[in-house]
Amino acid sequence: MISVSKTSLLFRNGFGAFRSAFHSFPVPGSVGNDTAKQLTAKELHDQILKSVNVERSAPRNAWLWSLTEKCTSRDDIKLLFNVLQQLRIFRLSNLRIHDNFNCNLCQEVAKACVRAGAVDYGKKALCRHNVYGLTPTVGSANQLLSYAKAQKNVKLMVDLMSHLKSNNLPLQPGTADIVFSICYDANKWELISKYSRRFVKAGVKLRKTAFDIWMEFASKRGDVESLWKIEKSRSDMYKQHTIKSGFSCAKGFLLEQKPDSAASVIQALNQSFPDSKKQGIIDELQHLVSEWPAEVIKHQKQDNRKAIIDSLKADIPAMFSSLSNMGVKSSVNLDDLNIAEPVSC
Incomplete structure:
Protein backbone atom coordinates (compact mmCIF):
# COMPACT_ATOMS: atom_id res chain seq x y z
CA MET A 1 0.00 0.00 0.00
CA ALA A 118 -20.66 14.50 -25.75
CA VAL A 119 -20.24 18.26 -25.76
CA ASP A 120 -22.65 18.73 -22.84
CA TYR A 121 -20.04 16.96 -20.69
CA GLY A 122 -17.31 19.07 -22.27
CA LYS A 123 -19.08 22.23 -21.17
CA LYS A 124 -18.78 21.04 -17.57
CA ALA A 125 -15.03 21.36 -17.99
CA LEU A 126 -15.49 25.11 -18.55
CA CYS A 127 -17.17 25.68 -15.18
CA ARG A 128 -14.87 27.24 -12.62
CA HIS A 129 -16.51 25.34 -9.78
CA ASN A 130 -17.06 21.72 -10.81
CA VAL A 131 -17.10 18.43 -8.94
CA TYR A 132 -14.64 16.75 -11.32
CA GLY A 133 -11.44 18.62 -10.45
CA LEU A 134 -11.20 20.01 -13.97
CA THR A 135 -9.41 23.29 -14.59
CA PRO A 136 -11.32 25.52 -17.05
CA THR A 137 -9.05 26.83 -19.81
CA VAL A 138 -9.52 28.61 -23.11
CA GLY A 139 -7.63 25.72 -24.70
CA SER A 140 -10.43 23.37 -23.64
CA ALA A 141 -13.00 25.89 -24.88
CA ASN A 142 -11.28 26.08 -28.27
CA GLN A 143 -11.60 22.30 -28.60
CA LEU A 144 -15.36 22.63 -28.13
CA LEU A 145 -15.62 25.71 -30.37
CA SER A 146 -13.81 23.84 -33.14
CA TYR A 147 -16.46 21.14 -32.81
CA ALA A 148 -19.18 23.81 -33.11
CA LYS A 149 -17.47 25.07 -36.27
CA ALA A 150 -17.29 21.58 -37.77
CA GLN A 151 -20.97 21.06 -36.99
CA LYS A 152 -21.92 24.58 -38.19
CA ASN A 153 -23.64 24.99 -34.83
CA VAL A 154 -24.02 28.70 -34.08
CA LYS A 155 -26.20 28.06 -31.03
CA LEU A 156 -23.46 25.94 -29.45
CA MET A 157 -20.87 28.64 -30.16
CA VAL A 158 -23.03 31.26 -28.42
CA ASP A 159 -23.50 28.91 -25.46
CA LEU A 160 -19.76 28.25 -25.18
CA MET A 161 -18.93 31.95 -25.38
CA SER A 162 -21.40 32.53 -22.58
CA HIS A 163 -19.60 29.89 -20.51
CA LEU A 164 -16.30 31.64 -21.13
CA LYS A 165 -17.72 34.94 -19.95
CA SER A 166 -19.50 33.63 -16.86
CA ASN A 167 -16.36 31.78 -15.74
CA ASN A 168 -14.04 34.74 -16.44
CA LEU A 169 -11.82 32.81 -18.82
CA PRO A 170 -9.38 35.07 -20.73
CA LEU A 171 -9.93 35.21 -24.48
CA GLN A 172 -7.18 34.25 -26.94
CA PRO A 173 -6.46 35.14 -30.59
CA GLY A 174 -7.17 31.53 -31.60
CA THR A 175 -10.63 31.80 -30.06
CA ALA A 176 -11.38 34.81 -32.26
CA ASP A 177 -10.31 32.91 -35.38
CA ILE A 178 -12.80 30.13 -34.64
CA VAL A 179 -15.66 32.43 -33.59
CA PHE A 180 -15.25 34.79 -36.55
CA SER A 181 -15.15 31.85 -38.94
CA ILE A 182 -18.38 30.40 -37.51
CA CYS A 183 -20.12 33.78 -37.80
CA TYR A 184 -18.90 34.25 -41.38
CA ASP A 185 -19.98 30.79 -42.51
CA ALA A 186 -23.42 31.30 -40.94
CA ASN A 187 -23.75 34.86 -42.30
CA LYS A 188 -24.21 36.24 -38.77
CA TRP A 189 -22.94 39.82 -39.06
CA GLU A 190 -24.55 40.94 -35.79
CA LEU A 191 -22.78 38.16 -33.92
CA ILE A 192 -19.35 38.85 -35.39
CA SER A 193 -19.85 42.53 -34.54
CA LYS A 194 -20.82 41.63 -30.98
CA TYR A 195 -17.90 39.29 -30.38
CA SER A 196 -15.36 41.51 -32.12
CA ARG A 197 -16.19 44.27 -29.63
CA ARG A 198 -15.71 41.79 -26.82
CA PHE A 199 -12.31 40.65 -28.10
CA VAL A 200 -11.12 44.21 -28.70
CA LYS A 201 -12.32 45.35 -25.27
CA ALA A 202 -10.43 42.43 -23.68
CA GLY A 203 -7.23 43.62 -25.38
CA VAL A 204 -6.83 40.52 -27.54
CA LYS A 205 -4.37 41.03 -30.39
CA LEU A 206 -6.34 39.59 -33.28
CA ARG A 207 -4.41 37.57 -35.81
CA LYS A 208 -4.26 38.55 -39.47
CA THR A 209 -6.57 35.62 -40.21
CA ALA A 210 -9.26 37.09 -37.95
CA PHE A 211 -9.00 40.47 -39.66
CA ASP A 212 -9.21 38.72 -43.04
CA ILE A 213 -12.51 37.09 -42.10
CA TRP A 214 -13.91 40.22 -40.47
CA MET A 215 -13.02 42.54 -43.35
CA GLU A 216 -14.16 40.10 -46.03
CA PHE A 217 -17.50 39.82 -44.25
CA ALA A 218 -17.90 43.62 -44.20
CA SER A 219 -17.00 43.91 -47.89
CA LYS A 220 -19.41 41.11 -48.80
CA ARG A 221 -22.22 42.98 -47.05
CA GLY A 222 -21.24 46.27 -48.65
CA ASP A 223 -20.81 47.85 -45.21
CA VAL A 224 -18.10 50.35 -46.11
CA GLU A 225 -18.31 52.27 -42.83
CA SER A 226 -17.57 49.14 -40.80
CA LEU A 227 -14.91 48.04 -43.28
CA TRP A 228 -12.83 51.20 -42.81
CA LYS A 229 -13.15 50.98 -39.02
CA ILE A 230 -11.87 47.43 -39.11
CA GLU A 231 -9.08 48.44 -41.48
CA LYS A 232 -8.03 51.15 -39.01
CA SER A 233 -7.76 48.56 -36.24
CA ARG A 234 -5.87 46.18 -38.52
CA SER A 235 -3.38 48.81 -39.69
CA ASP A 236 -2.67 49.78 -36.08
CA MET A 237 -1.46 46.20 -35.48
CA TYR A 238 -0.09 45.15 -38.87
CA LYS A 239 1.53 47.43 -41.41
CA GLN A 240 1.40 45.06 -44.36
CA HIS A 241 -1.81 43.77 -45.90
CA THR A 242 -2.57 40.14 -46.49
CA ILE A 243 -3.98 39.38 -49.92
CA LYS A 244 -7.47 39.04 -48.46
CA SER A 245 -7.41 42.22 -46.38
CA GLY A 246 -6.01 44.16 -49.36
CA PHE A 247 -8.78 42.92 -51.64
CA SER A 248 -11.38 43.82 -49.03
CA CYS A 249 -10.07 47.38 -49.16
CA ALA A 250 -10.16 47.31 -52.98
CA LYS A 251 -13.81 46.26 -52.80
CA GLY A 252 -14.45 49.10 -50.36
CA PHE A 253 -13.04 51.59 -52.88
CA LEU A 254 -15.21 50.09 -55.62
CA LEU A 255 -18.27 50.58 -53.42
CA GLU A 256 -17.19 54.22 -53.04
CA GLN A 257 -16.86 54.46 -56.83
CA LYS A 258 -13.07 54.86 -56.71
CA PRO A 259 -11.81 52.26 -59.23
CA ASP A 260 -8.36 53.86 -59.52
CA SER A 261 -7.85 53.58 -55.75
CA ALA A 262 -8.99 49.95 -55.88
CA ALA A 263 -6.47 49.29 -58.66
CA SER A 264 -3.69 50.95 -56.65
CA VAL A 265 -4.30 48.62 -53.70
CA ILE A 266 -4.14 45.56 -55.94
CA GLN A 267 -1.00 46.86 -57.67
CA ALA A 268 0.64 47.29 -54.27
CA LEU A 269 -0.25 43.69 -53.39
CA ASN A 270 1.18 42.52 -56.70
CA GLN A 271 4.45 44.27 -55.93
CA SER A 272 4.62 43.13 -52.29
CA PHE A 273 4.12 39.41 -52.73
CA PRO A 274 6.55 37.01 -54.44
CA ASP A 275 5.63 35.05 -57.53
CA SER A 276 4.81 32.01 -55.39
CA LYS A 277 1.88 33.99 -53.89
CA LYS A 278 0.61 35.52 -57.13
CA GLN A 279 -1.94 32.74 -57.67
CA GLY A 280 -3.74 34.03 -54.57
CA ILE A 281 -4.07 37.45 -56.20
CA ILE A 282 -5.43 35.90 -59.41
CA ASP A 283 -7.95 33.87 -57.37
CA GLU A 284 -9.13 36.99 -55.54
CA LEU A 285 -9.50 38.90 -58.82
CA GLN A 286 -11.63 36.06 -60.18
CA HIS A 287 -13.77 36.09 -57.03
CA LEU A 288 -14.16 39.86 -57.29
CA VAL A 289 -15.56 39.44 -60.79
CA SER A 290 -17.61 36.26 -60.64
CA GLU A 291 -18.88 36.07 -57.05
CA TRP A 292 -18.50 39.24 -55.00
CA PRO A 293 -20.87 41.52 -56.99
CA ALA A 294 -23.77 39.10 -56.56
CA GLU A 295 -22.97 38.76 -52.84
CA VAL A 296 -22.86 42.48 -52.18
CA ILE A 297 -25.98 43.22 -54.26
CA LYS A 298 -27.91 40.55 -52.36
CA HIS A 299 -27.17 42.32 -49.06
CA GLN A 300 -28.37 45.73 -50.24
CA LYS A 301 -31.80 47.17 -49.61
CA GLN A 302 -34.12 46.96 -52.57
CA ASP A 303 -34.08 50.70 -53.28
CA ASN A 304 -30.23 50.78 -53.30
CA ARG A 305 -29.65 47.87 -55.65
CA LYS A 306 -30.00 49.61 -58.99
CA ALA A 307 -27.44 52.28 -58.05
CA ILE A 308 -24.97 49.61 -56.84
CA ILE A 309 -25.47 47.55 -60.00
CA ASP A 310 -24.89 50.55 -62.25
CA SER A 311 -21.77 51.67 -60.40
CA LEU A 312 -20.18 48.20 -60.30
CA LYS A 313 -20.87 47.65 -63.99
CA ALA A 314 -18.87 50.80 -64.70
CA ASP A 315 -16.23 50.68 -61.96
CA ILE A 316 -15.03 47.07 -62.08
CA PRO A 317 -14.02 47.31 -65.78
CA ALA A 318 -12.49 50.72 -65.02
CA MET A 319 -10.43 49.14 -62.23
CA PHE A 320 -9.10 46.47 -64.61
CA SER A 321 -8.27 49.18 -67.14
CA SER A 322 -6.26 51.02 -64.48
CA LEU A 323 -4.49 47.79 -63.53
CA SER A 324 -3.52 47.26 -67.15
CA ASN A 325 -2.15 50.82 -67.36
CA MET A 326 -0.12 50.10 -64.22
CA GLY A 327 1.41 47.06 -65.87
CA VAL A 328 -0.58 44.48 -63.90
CA LYS A 329 -1.71 41.81 -66.33
CA SER A 330 -4.70 39.62 -65.52
CA SER A 331 -6.17 36.52 -67.13
CA VAL A 332 -9.58 37.21 -65.59
CA ASN A 333 -12.36 37.33 -68.18
CA LEU A 334 -14.75 40.23 -67.63
CA ASP A 335 -17.43 38.19 -69.41
CA ASP A 336 -17.71 36.40 -66.04
CA LEU A 337 -18.81 39.64 -64.40
CA ASN A 338 -21.83 38.66 -62.32
CA ILE A 339 -23.78 41.87 -61.78
CA ALA A 340 -27.54 41.49 -61.87
CA GLU A 341 -30.64 41.93 -59.73
CA PRO A 342 -31.09 38.80 -57.57
CA VAL A 343 -33.97 36.62 -58.70
CA SER A 344 -36.80 36.67 -56.16
CA CYS A 345 -37.98 33.30 -54.93
Whole structure:
Protein backbone atom coordinates (compact mmCIF):
# COMPACT_ATOMS: atom_id res chain seq x y z
CA MET A 1 0.00 0.00 0.00
CA ILE A 2 1.29 3.46 -0.83
CA SER A 3 1.79 5.75 2.14
CA VAL A 4 -0.28 8.92 2.34
CA SER A 5 2.82 11.11 2.23
CA LYS A 6 4.10 9.52 -0.97
CA THR A 7 0.62 9.46 -2.49
CA SER A 8 0.16 13.15 -1.72
CA LEU A 9 3.36 13.88 -3.60
CA LEU A 10 2.18 11.89 -6.59
CA PHE A 11 -1.19 13.61 -6.75
CA ARG A 12 0.26 17.09 -6.37
CA ASN A 13 -0.66 19.28 -9.36
CA GLY A 14 -2.79 16.52 -10.90
CA PHE A 15 -1.92 13.32 -12.65
CA GLY A 16 0.46 15.00 -15.09
CA ALA A 17 3.22 15.46 -12.50
CA PHE A 18 5.65 12.88 -11.17
CA ARG A 19 4.77 10.32 -13.84
CA SER A 20 7.93 8.30 -13.21
CA ALA A 21 7.26 8.27 -9.47
CA PHE A 22 3.99 6.47 -10.05
CA HIS A 23 5.87 3.69 -11.77
CA SER A 24 8.13 3.33 -8.73
CA PHE A 25 5.24 2.44 -6.41
CA PRO A 26 3.09 -0.21 -8.14
CA VAL A 27 -0.20 -1.16 -6.53
CA PRO A 28 -0.14 -4.84 -5.45
CA GLY A 29 -2.32 -7.04 -7.63
CA SER A 30 -2.98 -4.26 -10.17
CA VAL A 31 -2.47 -4.23 -13.93
CA GLY A 32 0.64 -2.70 -15.43
CA ASN A 33 0.81 0.18 -17.88
CA ASP A 34 1.25 -2.06 -20.93
CA THR A 35 -1.73 -4.15 -19.90
CA ALA A 36 -3.78 -0.99 -19.28
CA LYS A 37 -3.40 -0.06 -22.95
CA GLN A 38 -5.20 -3.28 -23.86
CA LEU A 39 -8.12 -2.80 -21.48
CA THR A 40 -11.49 -1.34 -22.48
CA ALA A 41 -12.74 1.95 -21.07
CA LYS A 42 -15.08 0.02 -18.74
CA GLU A 43 -12.26 -2.20 -17.48
CA LEU A 44 -10.03 0.80 -16.78
CA HIS A 45 -12.91 2.57 -15.04
CA ASP A 46 -13.46 -0.45 -12.78
CA GLN A 47 -9.74 -0.86 -12.09
CA ILE A 48 -9.36 2.79 -11.03
CA LEU A 49 -12.41 2.69 -8.76
CA LYS A 50 -11.23 -0.59 -7.22
CA SER A 51 -7.92 1.06 -6.38
CA VAL A 52 -9.58 4.15 -4.90
CA ASN A 53 -12.65 2.74 -3.16
CA VAL A 54 -11.56 -0.79 -2.20
CA GLU A 55 -7.79 -0.71 -1.84
CA ARG A 56 -7.81 2.96 -0.75
CA SER A 57 -4.66 3.61 -2.76
CA ALA A 58 -3.68 5.91 -5.59
CA PRO A 59 -4.24 4.40 -9.03
CA ARG A 60 -1.48 4.51 -11.59
CA ASN A 61 -1.05 7.78 -13.45
CA ALA A 62 -1.24 6.02 -16.84
CA TRP A 63 -4.67 4.51 -16.15
CA LEU A 64 -6.54 7.80 -16.20
CA TRP A 65 -4.70 8.97 -19.31
CA SER A 66 -5.40 5.65 -20.98
CA LEU A 67 -9.10 5.86 -20.07
CA THR A 68 -9.29 9.38 -21.48
CA GLU A 69 -7.67 8.29 -24.74
CA LYS A 70 -10.06 5.34 -25.12
CA CYS A 71 -13.25 7.41 -24.87
CA THR A 72 -15.11 7.14 -28.17
CA SER A 73 -18.75 7.09 -27.08
CA ARG A 74 -21.07 8.89 -24.72
CA ASP A 75 -21.08 5.88 -22.38
CA ASP A 76 -17.27 6.05 -22.22
CA ILE A 77 -17.46 9.74 -21.30
CA LYS A 78 -19.91 8.95 -18.49
CA LEU A 79 -17.39 6.45 -17.12
CA LEU A 80 -14.58 9.01 -17.40
CA PHE A 81 -16.50 11.71 -15.53
CA ASN A 82 -17.52 9.25 -12.82
CA VAL A 83 -13.84 8.38 -12.35
CA LEU A 84 -12.86 12.06 -12.25
CA GLN A 85 -15.45 12.78 -9.56
CA GLN A 86 -14.38 9.79 -7.45
CA LEU A 87 -10.71 10.72 -7.78
CA ARG A 88 -11.44 14.29 -6.72
CA ILE A 89 -13.21 13.02 -3.60
CA PHE A 90 -10.25 10.71 -2.88
CA ARG A 91 -7.77 13.57 -3.26
CA LEU A 92 -9.77 15.79 -0.92
CA SER A 93 -10.69 13.29 1.78
CA ASN A 94 -7.61 11.07 1.87
CA LEU A 95 -4.82 13.34 0.69
CA ARG A 96 -6.12 16.81 1.63
CA ILE A 97 -5.28 18.05 -1.87
CA HIS A 98 -7.57 20.85 -3.02
CA ASP A 99 -5.87 21.59 -6.35
CA ASN A 100 -7.54 20.61 -9.61
CA PHE A 101 -5.98 18.20 -12.08
CA ASN A 102 -3.47 19.85 -14.35
CA CYS A 103 -4.49 21.73 -17.49
CA ASN A 104 -3.05 19.15 -19.89
CA LEU A 105 -5.34 16.43 -18.58
CA CYS A 106 -8.31 18.79 -18.68
CA GLN A 107 -7.69 19.61 -22.34
CA GLU A 108 -7.45 15.91 -23.15
CA VAL A 109 -10.81 15.42 -21.42
CA ALA A 110 -12.29 18.16 -23.62
CA LYS A 111 -10.85 16.44 -26.71
CA ALA A 112 -12.39 13.17 -25.59
CA CYS A 113 -15.79 14.82 -25.20
CA VAL A 114 -15.54 16.21 -28.74
CA ARG A 115 -14.41 12.86 -30.09
CA ALA A 116 -17.37 11.14 -28.45
CA GLY A 117 -19.87 13.83 -29.42
CA ALA A 118 -20.66 14.50 -25.75
CA VAL A 119 -20.24 18.26 -25.76
CA ASP A 120 -22.65 18.73 -22.84
CA TYR A 121 -20.04 16.96 -20.69
CA GLY A 122 -17.31 19.07 -22.27
CA LYS A 123 -19.08 22.23 -21.17
CA LYS A 124 -18.78 21.04 -17.57
CA ALA A 125 -15.03 21.36 -17.99
CA LEU A 126 -15.49 25.11 -18.55
CA CYS A 127 -17.17 25.68 -15.18
CA ARG A 128 -14.87 27.24 -12.62
CA HIS A 129 -16.51 25.34 -9.78
CA ASN A 130 -17.06 21.72 -10.81
CA VAL A 131 -17.10 18.43 -8.94
CA TYR A 132 -14.64 16.75 -11.32
CA GLY A 133 -11.44 18.62 -10.45
CA LEU A 134 -11.20 20.01 -13.97
CA THR A 135 -9.41 23.29 -14.59
CA PRO A 136 -11.32 25.52 -17.05
CA THR A 137 -9.05 26.83 -19.81
CA VAL A 138 -9.52 28.61 -23.11
CA GLY A 139 -7.63 25.72 -24.70
CA SER A 140 -10.43 23.37 -23.64
CA ALA A 141 -13.00 25.89 -24.88
CA ASN A 142 -11.28 26.08 -28.27
CA GLN A 143 -11.60 22.30 -28.60
CA LEU A 144 -15.36 22.63 -28.13
CA LEU A 145 -15.62 25.71 -30.37
CA SER A 146 -13.81 23.84 -33.14
CA TYR A 147 -16.46 21.14 -32.81
CA ALA A 148 -19.18 23.81 -33.11
CA LYS A 149 -17.47 25.07 -36.27
CA ALA A 150 -17.29 21.58 -37.77
CA GLN A 151 -20.97 21.06 -36.99
CA LYS A 152 -21.92 24.58 -38.19
CA ASN A 153 -23.64 24.99 -34.83
CA VAL A 154 -24.02 28.70 -34.08
CA LYS A 155 -26.20 28.06 -31.03
CA LEU A 156 -23.46 25.94 -29.45
CA MET A 157 -20.87 28.64 -30.16
CA VAL A 158 -23.03 31.26 -28.42
CA ASP A 159 -23.50 28.91 -25.46
CA LEU A 160 -19.76 28.25 -25.18
CA MET A 161 -18.93 31.95 -25.38
CA SER A 162 -21.40 32.53 -22.58
CA HIS A 163 -19.60 29.89 -20.51
CA LEU A 164 -16.30 31.64 -21.13
CA LYS A 165 -17.72 34.94 -19.95
CA SER A 166 -19.50 33.63 -16.86
CA ASN A 167 -16.36 31.78 -15.74
CA ASN A 168 -14.04 34.74 -16.44
CA LEU A 169 -11.82 32.81 -18.82
CA PRO A 170 -9.38 35.07 -20.73
CA LEU A 171 -9.93 35.21 -24.48
CA GLN A 172 -7.18 34.25 -26.94
CA PRO A 173 -6.46 35.14 -30.59
CA GLY A 174 -7.17 31.53 -31.60
CA THR A 175 -10.63 31.80 -30.06
CA ALA A 176 -11.38 34.81 -32.26
CA ASP A 177 -10.31 32.91 -35.38
CA ILE A 178 -12.80 30.13 -34.64
CA VAL A 179 -15.66 32.43 -33.59
CA PHE A 180 -15.25 34.79 -36.55
CA SER A 181 -15.15 31.85 -38.94
CA ILE A 182 -18.38 30.40 -37.51
CA CYS A 183 -20.12 33.78 -37.80
CA TYR A 184 -18.90 34.25 -41.38
CA ASP A 185 -19.98 30.79 -42.51
CA ALA A 186 -23.42 31.30 -40.94
CA ASN A 187 -23.75 34.86 -42.30
CA LYS A 188 -24.21 36.24 -38.77
CA TRP A 189 -22.94 39.82 -39.06
CA GLU A 190 -24.55 40.94 -35.79
CA LEU A 191 -22.78 38.16 -33.92
CA ILE A 192 -19.35 38.85 -35.39
CA SER A 193 -19.85 42.53 -34.54
CA LYS A 194 -20.82 41.63 -30.98
CA TYR A 195 -17.90 39.29 -30.38
CA SER A 196 -15.36 41.51 -32.12
CA ARG A 197 -16.19 44.27 -29.63
CA ARG A 198 -15.71 41.79 -26.82
CA PHE A 199 -12.31 40.65 -28.10
CA VAL A 200 -11.12 44.21 -28.70
CA LYS A 201 -12.32 45.35 -25.27
CA ALA A 202 -10.43 42.43 -23.68
CA GLY A 203 -7.23 43.62 -25.38
CA VAL A 204 -6.83 40.52 -27.54
CA LYS A 205 -4.37 41.03 -30.39
CA LEU A 206 -6.34 39.59 -33.28
CA ARG A 207 -4.41 37.57 -35.81
CA LYS A 208 -4.26 38.55 -39.47
CA THR A 209 -6.57 35.62 -40.21
CA ALA A 210 -9.26 37.09 -37.95
CA PHE A 211 -9.00 40.47 -39.66
CA ASP A 212 -9.21 38.72 -43.04
CA ILE A 213 -12.51 37.09 -42.10
CA TRP A 214 -13.91 40.22 -40.47
CA MET A 215 -13.02 42.54 -43.35
CA GLU A 216 -14.16 40.10 -46.03
CA PHE A 217 -17.50 39.82 -44.25
CA ALA A 218 -17.90 43.62 -44.20
CA SER A 219 -17.00 43.91 -47.89
CA LYS A 220 -19.41 41.11 -48.80
CA ARG A 221 -22.22 42.98 -47.05
CA GLY A 222 -21.24 46.27 -48.65
CA ASP A 223 -20.81 47.85 -45.21
CA VAL A 224 -18.10 50.35 -46.11
CA GLU A 225 -18.31 52.27 -42.83
CA SER A 226 -17.57 49.14 -40.80
CA LEU A 227 -14.91 48.04 -43.28
CA TRP A 228 -12.83 51.20 -42.81
CA LYS A 229 -13.15 50.98 -39.02
CA ILE A 230 -11.87 47.43 -39.11
CA GLU A 231 -9.08 48.44 -41.48
CA LYS A 232 -8.03 51.15 -39.01
CA SER A 233 -7.76 48.56 -36.24
CA ARG A 234 -5.87 46.18 -38.52
CA SER A 235 -3.38 48.81 -39.69
CA ASP A 236 -2.67 49.78 -36.08
CA MET A 237 -1.46 46.20 -35.48
CA TYR A 238 -0.09 45.15 -38.87
CA LYS A 239 1.53 47.43 -41.41
CA GLN A 240 1.40 45.06 -44.36
CA HIS A 241 -1.81 43.77 -45.90
CA THR A 242 -2.57 40.14 -46.49
CA ILE A 243 -3.98 39.38 -49.92
CA LYS A 244 -7.47 39.04 -48.46
CA SER A 245 -7.41 42.22 -46.38
CA GLY A 246 -6.01 44.16 -49.36
CA PHE A 247 -8.78 42.92 -51.64
CA SER A 248 -11.38 43.82 -49.03
CA CYS A 249 -10.07 47.38 -49.16
CA ALA A 250 -10.16 47.31 -52.98
CA LYS A 251 -13.81 46.26 -52.80
CA GLY A 252 -14.45 49.10 -50.36
CA PHE A 253 -13.04 51.59 -52.88
CA LEU A 254 -15.21 50.09 -55.62
CA LEU A 255 -18.27 50.58 -53.42
CA GLU A 256 -17.19 54.22 -53.04
CA GLN A 257 -16.86 54.46 -56.83
CA LYS A 258 -13.07 54.86 -56.71
CA PRO A 259 -11.81 52.26 -59.23
CA ASP A 260 -8.36 53.86 -59.52
CA SER A 261 -7.85 53.58 -55.75
CA ALA A 262 -8.99 49.95 -55.88
CA ALA A 263 -6.47 49.29 -58.66
CA SER A 264 -3.69 50.95 -56.65
CA VAL A 265 -4.30 48.62 -53.70
CA ILE A 266 -4.14 45.56 -55.94
CA GLN A 267 -1.00 46.86 -57.67
CA ALA A 268 0.64 47.29 -54.27
CA LEU A 269 -0.25 43.69 -53.39
CA ASN A 270 1.18 42.52 -56.70
CA GLN A 271 4.45 44.27 -55.93
CA SER A 272 4.62 43.13 -52.29
CA PHE A 273 4.12 39.41 -52.73
CA PRO A 274 6.55 37.01 -54.44
CA ASP A 275 5.63 35.05 -57.53
CA SER A 276 4.81 32.01 -55.39
CA LYS A 277 1.88 33.99 -53.89
CA LYS A 278 0.61 35.52 -57.13
CA GLN A 279 -1.94 32.74 -57.67
CA GLY A 280 -3.74 34.03 -54.57
CA ILE A 281 -4.07 37.45 -56.20
CA ILE A 282 -5.43 35.90 -59.41
CA ASP A 283 -7.95 33.87 -57.37
CA GLU A 284 -9.13 36.99 -55.54
CA LEU A 285 -9.50 38.90 -58.82
CA GLN A 286 -11.63 36.06 -60.18
CA HIS A 287 -13.77 36.09 -57.03
CA LEU A 288 -14.16 39.86 -57.29
CA VAL A 289 -15.56 39.44 -60.79
CA SER A 290 -17.61 36.26 -60.64
CA GLU A 291 -18.88 36.07 -57.05
CA TRP A 292 -18.50 39.24 -55.00
CA PRO A 293 -20.87 41.52 -56.99
CA ALA A 294 -23.77 39.10 -56.56
CA GLU A 295 -22.97 38.76 -52.84
CA VAL A 296 -22.86 42.48 -52.18
CA ILE A 297 -25.98 43.22 -54.26
CA LYS A 298 -27.91 40.55 -52.36
CA HIS A 299 -27.17 42.32 -49.06
CA GLN A 300 -28.37 45.73 -50.24
CA LYS A 301 -31.80 47.17 -49.61
CA GLN A 302 -34.12 46.96 -52.57
CA ASP A 303 -34.08 50.70 -53.28
CA ASN A 304 -30.23 50.78 -53.30
CA ARG A 305 -29.65 47.87 -55.65
CA LYS A 306 -30.00 49.61 -58.99
CA ALA A 307 -27.44 52.28 -58.05
CA ILE A 308 -24.97 49.61 -56.84
CA ILE A 309 -25.47 47.55 -60.00
CA ASP A 310 -24.89 50.55 -62.25
CA SER A 311 -21.77 51.67 -60.40
CA LEU A 312 -20.18 48.20 -60.30
CA LYS A 313 -20.87 47.65 -63.99
CA ALA A 314 -18.87 50.80 -64.70
CA ASP A 315 -16.23 50.68 -61.96
CA ILE A 316 -15.03 47.07 -62.08
CA PRO A 317 -14.02 47.31 -65.78
CA ALA A 318 -12.49 50.72 -65.02
CA MET A 319 -10.43 49.14 -62.23
CA PHE A 320 -9.10 46.47 -64.61
CA SER A 321 -8.27 49.18 -67.14
CA SER A 322 -6.26 51.02 -64.48
CA LEU A 323 -4.49 47.79 -63.53
CA SER A 324 -3.52 47.26 -67.15
CA ASN A 325 -2.15 50.82 -67.36
CA MET A 326 -0.12 50.10 -64.22
CA GLY A 327 1.41 47.06 -65.87
CA VAL A 328 -0.58 44.48 -63.90
CA LYS A 329 -1.71 41.81 -66.33
CA SER A 330 -4.70 39.62 -65.52
CA SER A 331 -6.17 36.52 -67.13
CA VAL A 332 -9.58 37.21 -65.59
CA ASN A 333 -12.36 37.33 -68.18
CA LEU A 334 -14.75 40.23 -67.63
CA ASP A 335 -17.43 38.19 -69.41
CA ASP A 336 -17.71 36.40 -66.04
CA LEU A 337 -18.81 39.64 -64.40
CA ASN A 338 -21.83 38.66 -62.32
CA ILE A 339 -23.78 41.87 -61.78
CA ALA A 340 -27.54 41.49 -61.87
CA GLU A 341 -30.64 41.93 -59.73
CA PRO A 342 -31.09 38.80 -57.57
CA VAL A 343 -33.97 36.62 -58.70
CA SER A 344 -36.80 36.67 -56.16
CA CYS A 345 -37.98 33.30 -54.93
